Amino acid sequence: MKIPSPTVKDVITTGRFEIPYRLYENDGPHLICLNGIQQSMAMWQGFVARFAPDYRIVLFNFPAQGNGRALSGPTRASLKEEVEILYDVMKKTGVNQDVSFCTASWGGVIALAFAAQHPYAVKRLLLGSIGTRPNRKMIEIIQEGLSIGTDNRDQFAEHLIQSFGENLPESIKKKIGAQFRTLSEANLQAFCEHGLKVISAQKLSDHINFKNIEVETVIIRGEDDVIVDLEDVTFLSSQIPNCKLKVIKNVGHFLHLESDMALDVYQELLSNGIKHADNAVMAQC
Numbered sequence: 638m639k640i641p642s643p644t645v646k647d648v649i650t651t652g653r654f655e656i657p658y659r660l661y662e663n664d665g666p667h668l669i670c671l672n673g674i675q676q677s678m679a680m681w682q683g684f685v686a687r688f689a690p691d692y693r694i695v696l697f698n699f700p701a702q703g704n705g706r707a708l709s710g711p712t713r714a715s716l717k718e719e720v721e722i723l724y725d726v727m728k729k730t731g732v733n734q735d736v737s738f739c740t741a742s743w744g745g746v747i748a749l750a751f752a753a754q755h756p757y758a759v760k761r762l763l764l765g766s767i768g769t770r771p772n773r774k775m776i777e778i779i780q781e782g783l784s785i786g787t788d789n790r791d792q793f794a795e796h797l798i799q800s801f802g803e804n805l806p807e808s809i810k811k812k813i814g815a816q817f818r819t820l821s822e823a824n825l826q827a828f829c830e831h832g833l834k835v836i837s838a839q840k841l842s843d844h845i846n847f848k849n850i851e852v853e854t855v856i857i858r859g860e861d862d863v864i865v866d867l868e869d870v871t872f873l874s875s876q877i878p879n880c881k882l883k884v885i886k887n888v889g890h891f892l893h894l895e896s897d898m899a900l901d902v903y904q905e906l907l908s909n910g911i912k913h914a915d916n917a918v919m920a921q922c
Contacts, residue, residue: 638683638686638687639686640682640683640685640686641661641685641686641689641690643659643660643661643696644660644661644662645658645659645660645662645730646658646659646660647660649697649725649726649729650708651721651722651725651726652718652721652722652725653707653708653709653710654700654705654706654707654708654714654718654722655705655706655707655708656697656698656699656700656705656722656725656726657678657697657698657703657704657705658695658696658697658698658726658729658730659678659695659696659697660693660694660695660730661685661689661692661693661694661695661696662693663689663690663691663692663693663694664693665691665692665693666691666692666693666735666736666737666907667692667693667694667695667732667733667735667736667737668688668692668693668694668695668736668737668738668739668907669694669695669696669723669726669727669732669736669737669738669739670684670694670695670696670738670739670740670741670744671723671738671739671740671741671744671745671747671748672698672699672702672741672744673740673741673742673743673744673766674702674742674743674828674831675701675702675816675820675824675828675831676702676741676742677698677702677703677816678696678697678698678703679703679812680741680894681694681696683893683894683897683900684739684893684900684903687897687900687903687904688903688904688907692907695726695727695730695732697726699714699719699722699747700712700713700714700718700722700827701713701714701823701824701827701828702824711827712823712824712826712827713827713830713831716746716747716750716844719747719750720747720750720751720754723747723748723751724751724755724758727758734757734758734759734760735760736758736759736760737759737760737761737762737763737907738751738752738759738761738762738763738764739763739765739903740762740763740764740765740767741765741766741891741892742765742766742767742890743767743831745762745764745765745766745767745856746767746841746845748762748764749762749764749767749841749845749847749850749877750844750845752849752850752851752852752854753845753846753847753849753850754849756849756850756851756852759852760852760853761852761853761854761855761906761907762850762852762853762854762855763855763857763903763906763907764854764855764856764857765857765858765892765893765899766857766858766859766862766865766890766891766892767856767865767870767873768864768865768866768869768870768873769840769841769842769869769872769873770840770841770869771835771864772864772865772866772869774800774801774863774864775835775864775865776835778796778797778800778801778864779832779833779835781796781800782796782797782829782832783829783832783833787822787825787826787829790817790818790820790825791814791817791818793817794813794814794816794817794818795814797813798810798813798814800863800864801862801863801864801889801890802889802890802891803889804859804861804888804889804891804895804896805891805894805895806894806895809891809894841873842876847873847876847877847878848876848878850877850878850879850880851878851879852879853879854874854877854879854880854881855880855881855882855883855906856870856873856874856880856881856882856883857883857885857892857899857902857903858870858882858883858884858885859884859885859888859889859890859891859892859895859899860884860885860886860887860888861887861888861889862888862889862890863889863890864890865890867884870882883902883906885898885899885902886898
């Protein structure tokens with residue numbers, strides 16, 4: 638499937654950050670995609686190829702993702718700053734209040750924090766591979782990765798792929814290796830610092846009031862995801878008032894990067910809404 642060229646390709650300066658963004662113009666419903674940690678807009682290429690003919694899509698990089706960067710202060714943004722960045726990108730790109738957020742991993746945390754603070758600025762949250770806390774496997778992966786150190790980048794990337802990215806196509810695995818080889822020292826250090834933050838993190842509910850989230854929400858988990866426990870996401874879905882959980886068979890943490898089955902789930906939810914999707918709290922797909 639052909640990936641269209643963006644209608645707008647630009648940079649916004651917001652606060653102490655410079656944020657590159659892409660806009661795929663369309664008269665259809667609005668979508669914003671939020672990357673996971675150390676991912677970039679490139680992770681949504683297959684998503685754009687599927688949905689750009691029918692949706693108006695906005696992509697962007699947070700600081701320490703791709704060319705997103707801090708102009709001053711720490712390389713990484715705080716969660717509060719990430720919510721502010723998202724708000725400013727939405728203003729810059731003219732996103733309406735019927736927008737849906739499609740997210741990966743940490744991008745889902747930002748989406749939840751945004752929806753709790755701005756309950757009328759978004760219509761729907763589709764949260765991929767999100768949990769409330771690191772499980773034992775994630776902690777082991779982070780600790781082993783930190784022990785490798787940042788000097789051996791190939792080994793660092795291979796460790797991550799072997800740990801929770803084995804279902805990825807070979808082409809994606811090669812891109813991850815290339816990404817780590819070319820990563821700036823500041824961004825690599827920020828990635829490691831985030832790993833330490835994850836290990837020491839408090840409960841997500843200490844930072845986000847789930848009861849303030851009034852929008853339609855779906856948590857999407859790959860059945861083979863080894864770093865997000867089913868028990869944890871089931872608990873998270875029970876804490877958000879209008880939330881359902883979808884589990885996709887035969888995919889892991891990276892969802893649509895592993896299989897188009899995940900894109901089929903997104904299409905069903907975007908087309909019909911969660912009220913018309915499977916009525917069970919959890920549905921196997």
